[in-house]
Amino acid sequence: MSGDLPAAVAPTPRAETLLRFFTCGSVDDGKSTLIGRLLYDTNSVFEDQLEALERDSKKFGTQGDSLDFALLLDGLSAEREQGITIDVAYRYFSSKTRAFIVADTPGHEQYTRNMATGASTAELAIILIDARKGILPQTRRHSYIVSMLGVRHIVLAVNKMDLVDFSRATYDKIVADYRETVAGLGFSSIVCIPMSARDGDNITARSTRAPWYAGPTLLEHLDTVDPSFADRSDAAFAMPVQWVNRPNLDFRGYAGTIASGVLRTGDEIVVLPGARRSTVARIVTADGDLAEAWAGQAVTITLADEIDISRGDVLSAPTHRLTPRRSLLARVLWMIDEPLTQGRDYIIQQATANANARVANLHHAIDIENFNEKPADALSMNQIGLVSLACDKALVVARERGDRELGVFILIDRLTNQTAGLGVIDLDAATGEATNDIAAAPPIAATFADKLRAHVGESGTPRRAAFARESASAMGLAALLGVVAGGVSGNVAAGIAVTIVDLIARPTLRLLIARADALPDDIIDPGAGI
Amino acid sequence: MALSHLESLEAESIQIFREVAATCEKPVLLYSIGKDSAVLLHLAMKAFYPAKPPFPLLHVDTTWKFREMIEFRDKLARDLGLDLIVHINEEGVKAGINPIDSGSRLHTDVMKTQGLKQALDKYGFDAAFGGARRDEEKSRAKERVFSLRSAEHRWDPKNQRPEPWRQYNTRKRPGESFRVFPLSNWTEADVWDYIVRENIPVVPLYFAASRPVVERDGALIMRDDDRLPLRPGETVQHRMVRFRTLGCYPLTGAVESEATTLAQIIAEMRASRASERQGRVIDHDGSGSMEAKKQEGYF
Known part of the structure; x- marks a missing residue:
């Protein structure tokens, strides 16, 4: 395509690389203010937008007579009315060396799903903390989600330092608390910065009020951080x-x-x-x-x-560690009103593939404020749980944890077409090595249950009902076999023997199933082997 | 090897185009002739190469576009060998709706929003690509790449589908459709840099030239034909002006400029402290007005 143009000229040198990051924090930590400040300080706000900002600051602002930078971001009328951020807002600015895409995400627990959306494409997360309040349950929640969605670089922005007189002791304690809190979440870098987003300390200009801080300003760090994560070229094709x-x-x-x-x-x-x-x-x-x-x-x-x-x-590439799998163990974040329950069917969309996925097992929910497992019958909106899914065809999944292309998926509600949940495939289940499978009880139990279910029919079908009358578990099946054998042969001992043999043989069957499950789709049918 | 900034944006847009082609039944590209549409079309050509884009172009013509836009549109479609559908809301024309007497709000609603809905319904398109960018306006900043519209074309900002990891859920019920925005993550600067990089033709109105303008309500309005009556005291002056965005000529303000090359346009844009939509009359109808228009079905 070329035509009416004057001869092309070399563009002025511009940001060569792109960094996607996002901000999260609790209500009133000042996320929007921080981004508004970044935009303002990098000259990314236009004059007419500034005039609108001045107008809006007087009308809706929460900063008295000062500019309320948050209003640059809260775009929906409902947000301006309520003074909170509901949805993910994307903003764009450039420094001399980089272009940035910022996702500003809601802090409220009820908008966890929106936060997850913002985090899913980010290479770096800025987690805001109010210096007066320190680590809050929300801080842990946000950090968990960030980790789950594959963000590896963290900036801990200790904000509102002006309100604690830039106290080094306060800052040091928050930093130590945070590092301890997230020790198990697998971040590759955590950079902590004391700042005041409202006044501009350590955002783009070094603060004169925290002479004890020797690290980078926020923009210096964003300009130089190596999001090596973004370069996936080292892996196999x-x-x-x-x-x-x-x-x-x-x-x-x-x-x-x-x-x-x-x-x-x-x-x-x-x-x-x-x-x-x-x-x-x-x-x-x-x-x-x-x-x-x-x-x-x-x-x-x-x-x-x-x-x-x-x-x-x-x-x-032939060397790639990819594996076609029908049963998946995954952490799922639920995003719709109608809860996720065991036995329900959803459409799974993973990479460019689709399949039907049944929730074979909801193992437990995860309390993302203390990272503990807790029993659950259902996952309600914004909850995370460990789930086994049985798909009706094999999906090609990555064996490397945190693969954002082939290790993640969304679940879609069949009736409403809503995007119901997002999931991150668990390494252990996806690896599918038979030797590991024996130890990995939940996925195997789930696989077994799936196979059994496939064999005995869908819940609610006549076949299933007939089966359920007699037996629903492996033990029951074994006992039934024993009774049948005993009845047929008229020999109680023979019945008991069949029961025992069945019980012994079943783990072997499980092993076979586990192996079979690692095989490609066209070789095995659901329920084969049982 | 990491991709450069523009390469990343290009790859993301191409993926979006292909996703629609693979999952929607009858897509269409909303071609509005401006620079964003130029980039959008260029990306579509790239996404399906060596095949042609598997969808036609649709231009909803308000009959008040600059004449140079229409010439450019027809030539481009011919050169690329693409199907171009031009739709005009004939009811609006019959009712005498125009931007001068009816006001920008009514004109835009009838000729653009209603015209668009008519065309989508008439041809049964289930996905329409648009060149909107999130950096343009606050309510657009919060819109998804795949924006689901009801059978009545309404947008529900509070019930948008999350799009984690660029996993787009393209399922919809009969009658529902998508507006799809492959340029969501592009900025105005990116668009110009890409136009230079790829040598993409754009309407000459973007380059400064001596043009007949009148000063009206603080804006410089080009008198593209004699349908624009002069108000008492107004005179047509010839000034060196260009346009940052293109729409209906009586509603589009020009900026004074000497920039006659892409390099000069880019230099001017970087130095500018005014956003490009400043010249658009329709955005100033009231705070949240774009959001309201989008809910009603405006792009």
Whole structure:
């Protein structure tokens, strides 16, 4: 496409890389004020927006006569009326070295799901703390969600330092408390900064009121932090097929965004699920064929062989640790009013694949303020729980924890089409090594229950009802077998023997099931083996 | 290798285009001729290459666009070999709705919002791409990439679907549709930088030239044809002006500028302290007015 343009000129040098980060904190910690301040100090607020801000500050502001930077962000009428942030707001600004996309997310517990949405694409999280209040239950909640959604870099923004006279002791205690609190959450970096978002201390300019602080200002850190997480090129190649490009009979390309690794023409690839192999013929883009492409690029690939490949399949390097799985163990964050309950069916959407997913087992909920497990019959909105899902077809999932392309999914309510929950696949279940499976009781129990359920029929069906009258558990089944055997043979001892053999044999069966479950989809049917 | 900023944005947009092609039945690209539409169309061409985009372009014509916009539109569709549907709300025309006598609010509602709904209903489109960006306006900052609209085209800002990890839920009931915004995460600066990088043609109105304008209510309005009556005391002056956004000419304010090249436009934009929508009359109808329009079905 070219035409009426004057000859293109080299653009002025601009932010070369992009950092996505988000802010979270409790009510009134000053999240919106912080971002408003960042925008203001980096000259990202236009004059007419400033005039509107001055007008709005007088009308809705909570800062007396001063500018209320939060009003730059709270965009919905309901938010301005209530003085809170309801939804994720995205903001954009640039420094000399980077472009930033900021997700400002709600602090209220009832908007945890919105927070999770903001966190899911962020490389770094700013967790705000009110210096007067220290670590609150919400701080732990936010940190847990951030960790669950795969954010690895944390800035602990100890805000409102002006209200504690920039006390070093107060700051040090908060920092020590926080580091202890999140020790088990797997963050790669935690940078703590004392600040006053309202007055601008240590946001873009160094504070003169905290001479004891030698670390970077917030912007200095954002400019230099290495979100190595964002560079997924080191891993083996994988690309979920998003769309099959067939403009004519001579061209058949597989379009998608590379999830990880580097791809070169001539590379051997495996098509999952299944184990079909081919080599890369061309990497096609509108700007010409590429010799190589890497994670994050949207490309179209043609293969040397004609293979039937469709959306939802995954092209991967033979060395990639991907595994087609029907049963998944996952932490799920629930996002709709109608609670998640055991036995219910949802649509699972993972990478570019869809399947039906039944909640085979809700193992427990997680109290995200103290990170403890707690028993649960259901997950209500904003709750997180450990769930086993039984899918009606194999999904290709990552074995590496925290894979945001192939290790995550959403659940969709069949009736309302709402996005009902988001999930992070648990490493242990996805690994699926038979030796580990024996020890990993919940996934196996779930797998077993799934198989049994598949065998005895759906809940509420006549088949299931018939089965349920006689037996619903493995033990019951064994006893039943014993009685049948005893009855048929007229020998009580024979009945007991069959019962015992069945009980002994069942763990072996479980092992077989576990192995079978690691196999590709087309080799095994649900319920096979039992 | 990490992608550059523009490469990341481009890849994200292409993924959105493909997701719609793969999951929706009858998409359409809302082509409004401006710079954002130019980038949107360019990305669509890239997303499906070597195939053509599997959807037509739709322009909802209010009959009050700049003449240069219409010429540009027709030439571009012809050059690219794409289907272009032009829809005009004929009821609005018959009723004599126009931006000068009817006021910007009524004109925009009838000719743009209602016109858009008519066209979407007439052809049964279930997904419409738009070039809106979140940095444009506060209520847009909170809109999803896939924005679900009811059968009546209404947007419910309090009941938006979360979009974690760019997992877009594209399920809908019959009658419902999506507005899809592949440029959600682009800024005005990104759009211009990308236009330079990719050598994308844009309407000449973005470049400064001597144009006939009148000063009206603090804005410089170009007299594109004689349908714009002069008020007492107004005179047409020729000034070096250009446009930061393009809409209906009586509702679009020009800025005085000497920028005749892309490099100069970009330099001017970086130095500017006024947002691009400042020249748009419709945004100033009242606080939250864009939000209200969006709820009614405006893009």
